[in-house]
Amino acid sequence: MSHAFVEVQKAAKRFPGASKEAEPLTVFENISFQLKKGEFVCIIGHSGCGKSTIMNALAGLDQFSEGSMVMENKEISGPGLERGVVFQNYSLLPWLTALENVRFGVRARWKGWSDREVTDHSMKYLEMVGLKEVVDRKPSQLSGGMRQRVSIARAFATKPKLLLLDEPFGALDALTRGVIQDELIKIWSKDQQTVFMITHDVDEAILLADRIFLMTNGPQARIAEAVEIDLPRPRQRASIVKHPHFYKIRNYLVDFLVNRSSELRTQEFDGQGLRYPTPVNPVQLEDAEATTDSPPASPATEPQENLVKFTPKEVRHG
Numbered sequence: 001m002s003h004a005f006v007e008v009q010k011a012a013k014r015f016p017g018a019s020k021e022a023e024p025l026t027v028f029e030n031i032s033f034q035l036k037k038g039e040f041v042c043i044i045g046h047s048g049c050g051k052s053t054i055m056n057a058l059a060g061l062d063q064f065s066e067g068s069m070v071m072e073n074k075e076i077s078g079p080g081l082e083r084g085v086v087f088q089n090y091s092l093l094p095w096l097t098a099l100e101n102v103r104f105g106v107r108a109r110w111k112g113w114s115d116r117e118v119t120d121h122s123m124k125y126l127e128m129v130g131l132k133e134v135v136d137r138k139p140s141q142l143s144g145g146m147r148q149r150v151s152i153a154r155a156f157a158t159k160p161k162l163l164l165l166d167e168p169f170g171a172l173d174a175l176t177r178g179v180i181q182d183e184l185i186k187i188w189s190k191d192q193q194t195v196f197m198i199t200h201d202v203d204e205a206i207l208l209a210d211r212i213f214l215m216t217n218g219p220q221a222r223i224a225e226a227v228e229i230d231l232p233r234p235r236q237r238a239s240i241v242k243h244p245h246f247y248k249i250r251n252y253l254v255d256f257l258v259n260r261s262s263e264l265r266t267q268e269f270d271g272q273g274l275r276y277p278t279p280v281n282p283v284q285l286e287d288a289e290a291t292t293d294s295p296p297a298s299p300a301t302e303p304q305e306n307l308v309k310f311t312p313k314e315v316r317h318g
């Protein structure tokens with residue numbers, strides 16, 4: 001029995017080859033990780049490594065070819081109201097207004113609520129994302145940023161225990177993105193739901209996450225490291241870059257994406273045992289490298305909280 005809120009063990013995804021003779025494609029294999037309750041985890045990796053596949057499996061919309069996946073010790077075997085998903089492309093019902101879109105989710109979640117209760121609750125979340133004035137508009141009458149805010153309001157309003165965000169801000173301009181990131185932080189700080197989010201934006205991940213999972217390039221991708229973001233909360237977009245740890249973390253992440261995500265891909269691992277991502281604290285790592293020789297680390301084979309937060313010394317920083 002796992003103490004983690006979400007536990008994925010030895011997950012693999014394989015697709016048959018394009019022709020009869022072709023080898024099957026192993027997108028990723030032997031992926032294991034845990035999410036703690038209330039944690040905000042981002043996952044970063046190059047296109048095609050399998051991030052959306054992992055997210056869709058957690059949402060119950062897809063299945064791993066191998067491996068297990070449990071939330072609060074119950075197997076995830078299909079979609080459920082305890083898990084909410086926000087995709088990049090909004091996925092709102094076009095014939096309903098913003099308010100009706102949120103009401104739709106809230107009504108499904110709390111079937112015994114009166115109309116008044118459903119509306120009041122939905123309005124509260126629409127107000128939180130700054131859409132009080134436009135709740136009667138249909139999606140086609142809203143900007144892309146507004147539509148995405150409705151999606152976020154809808155997802156949070158149903159208070160899922162696990163919120164899955166697949167590049168929710170990917171299609172937005174930088175300004176709108178910033179505003180919605182702030183709103184997301186505001187709602188998350190209040191409700192403390194567990195969030196698992198895909199992003200390609202390193203700065204966004206540092207702003208939002210407690211930990212960042214780093215995936216190696218596919219095929220046969222894996223989550224190599226879990227980087228701890230120990231910047232104090234609440235975090236502000238404007239001031240976070242001035243924190244002395246910010247660039248140490250950022251450089252570490254960029255170096256992974258530019259160099260190590262492909263270098264590590266070819267690294268062989270012994271056996272098929274349970275292997276969690278290696279916990280890393282880039283700030284401690286850099287400080288330790290500056291003062292002493294740090295011991296070589298091996299990939300994690302037990303839950304993260306039991307491990308020293310270091311990676312091999314030969315890791316280079318950008």
Ligand SMILES: Nc1ncnc2c1ncn2[C@@H]1O[C@H](COP(=O)(O)OP(=O)(O)OP(=O)(O)O)[C@@H](O)[C@H]1O
Nearest residue numbers: 015025027045046047048049050051052053054218
């Ligand atoms: N039905 C399928 N048949 C064969 N290969 C597939 C199929 N569906 C997905 N793939 C492959 O699985 C891999 C993982 O796809 P996935 O969308 O999970 O990656 P991703 O990391 O989320 O990428 P991106 O960052 O571009 O969204 C890709 O290489 C993709 O081509």
